Amino acid sequence: MNNNDPSxxxxxxxxxxxxxxHEIHKCFEVRKIHEHFRFKLPQAELTCLMAFESEQNLSxxxxxxxxxxxxxxxxxxxxxxxxxxLVRCISDPVDARVRLISLTPAGKKKIKEINxxxxxxxxxxxxxxxPEDRVQAIASLELIRSSMEIVKAQLK
Amino acid sequence: MNNNDPSxxxxxxxxxxxxxxHEIHKCFEVRKIHEHFRFKLPQAELTCLMAFESEQNLSxxxxxxxxxxxxxxxxxxxxxxxxxxLVRCISDPVDARVRLISLTPAGKKKIKEINxxxxxxxxxxxxxxxPEDRVQAIASLELIRSSMEIVKAQLK
DNA sequence: TCATTATTGTTCATAATGAGAACCAGATAT
DNA sequence: ATATCTGGTTCTCATTATGAACAATAATGA
Numbered sequence: 001m002n003n004n005d006p007s008x009x010x011x012x013x014x015x016x017x018x019x020x021x022h023e024i025h026k027c028f029e030v031r032k033i034h035e036h037f038r039f040k041l042p043q044a045e046l047t048c049l050m051a052f053e054s055e056q057n058l059s060x061x062x063x064x065x066x067x068x069x070x071x072x073x074x075x076x077x078x079x080x081x082x083x084x085x086l087v088r089c090i091s092d093p094v095d096a097r098v099r100l101i102s103l104t105p106a107g108k109k110k111i112k113e114i115n116x117x118x119x120x121x122x123x124x125x126x127x128x129x130x131p132e133d134r135v136q137a138i139a140s141l142e143l144i145r146s147s148m149e150i151v152k153a154q155l156k
Numbered sequence: 157m158n159n160n161d162p163s164x165x166x167x168x169x170x171x172x173x174x175x176x177x178h179e180i181h182k183c184f185e186v187r188k189i190h191e192h193f194r195f196k197l198p199q200a201e202l203t204c205l206m207a208f209e210s211e212q213n214l215s216x217x218x219x220x221x222x223x224x225x226x227x228x229x230x231x232x233x234x235x236x237x238x239x240x241x242l243v244r245c246i247s248d249p250v251d252a253r254v255r256l257i258s259l260t261p262a263g264k265k266k267i268k269e270i271n272x273x274x275x276x277x278x279x280x281x282x283x284x285x286x287p288e289d290r291v292q293a294i295a296s297l298e299l300i301r302s303s304m305e306i307v308k309a310q311l312k
Numbered sequence: 313t314c315a316t317t318a319t320t321g322t323t324c325a326t327a328a329t330g331a332g333a334a335c336c337a338g339a340t341a342t
Numbered sequence: 343a344t345a346t347c348t349g350g351t352t353c354t355c356a357t358t359a360t361g362a363a364c365a366a367t368a369a370t371g372a
Contacts, residue, residue: 013282013290013291014275014279014282015275016294017278017281017282017297018274018278020297020298021184021278021297023301024301024304025181027301027308028177028181030308030311031308031311034311042328042329043328044328044329059349059350060349060351061348061349061350069329069330070330070331070332071351072331072332072333072350072352072353073329073330074350075351075352076330095339096339097338097348097349098338098350099350118174119170121311122174122177123166123167123170125173125300125303125304125307126169126303128302128306128307129299129303133296133299134169136292136296137296137299137300138169138172139296140289140295140296141177141300142176143289143293144180144293145176145179145180145183146284147281147284148179148183149183150284151277151280151281151284152183152186155186155187155190155277200357200358200359216322217320226359226361227320227322228324228361229358229359229360230321231323232359233358251319251320251367251368252320252367252368253320253321253366254320254321254367255320255321
């Protein structure tokens with residue numbers, strides 16, 4: 001009994017965790033689909049645009065690394081974004097092979113819109129909680145995230 | 157100042173939350189891809205198999221509702237799973253239109269394997285935390301999940 | 313009972329996401 | 343100067359997914 005009780009607790013917590021993570025993940029997916037309809041852009045193009053939050057110039061290779069996709073995928077995504085006038089390409093004066101991708105004014109406006117929406121929806125999420133709980137929730141997420149990173153690293 | 161400070165806190169928390177949710181979501185995706193390689197099954201087929209955790213017989217329509225995909229998608233997924241000998245179909249004696257999908261012994265073995273892995277990885281996640289923190293983390297996730305459901309409902 | 317309507321599953325066309333191999337052009341190094 | 347390396351494009355292929363059109367079967371109603 002002394003041995004069984006704590007292991008049983010862990011098992012119950014595990015089952016609970018599996019369920020909660022799955023549900024949260026589904027909600028997250030719903031939000032992504034919603035963004036796709038709201039901003040009339042395929043999800044891959046949305047994530048591509050968001051890559052310019054931290055940089056303003058990206059080569060195709062750099063983008064591929066950042067999005068963790070094949071170069072050929074970037075070619076396709078950027079081609080579509082070019083057609084929509086959201087990005088532009090200039091060839092690198094230092095290296096003629098390299099094409100630098102950057103946002104057009106329309107693209108900048110778009111990511112501002114997307115960001116506003118994203119911030120807003122997460123703010124709403126926090127507002128569902130009592131202010132004390134918000135601090136705790138974020139601390140827990142931080143702990144979960146770092147734990148996930150460790151488990152992920154062990155996986156490979 | 158008195159007015160600015162709390163709103164500034166909320167903004168910082170929001171940014172933090174956006175980041176954390178995004179990172180956690182990425183980890184979750186990595187796990188799904190890992191499962192796909194480990195169990196040599198496309199992700200859609202994996203989720204289809206997992207639907208038999210709570211039921212042992214499912215019509216194509218029932219499966220479509222459960223997986224939240226179109227009927228035609230189910231046709232394709234089940235066709236592939238049939239070919240792999242993981243599910244079988246019997247026509248409903250009550251209604252000749254209906255084909256009931258159920259697991260073969262091989263399919264049952266497979267979902268047991270998948271479940272063991274899934275439980276194990278979540279258990280490992282909990283083990284990264286101090287026992288007191290586990291309770292808190294799960295409580296936080298529960299709160300986050302219910303908050304997400306509310307925000308999601310407002311979205312539509 | 314028989315015709316109309318509704319439901320179940322299949323097939324087909326289409327689109328998005330993504331990988332990887334083969335390839336060309338421009339850069340680096342020996 | 344030639345060989346090698348690197349960045350980007352193109353092509354083929356697989357996976358995920360929808361929705362329309364369709365065939366077979368069930369249910370309803372006059």
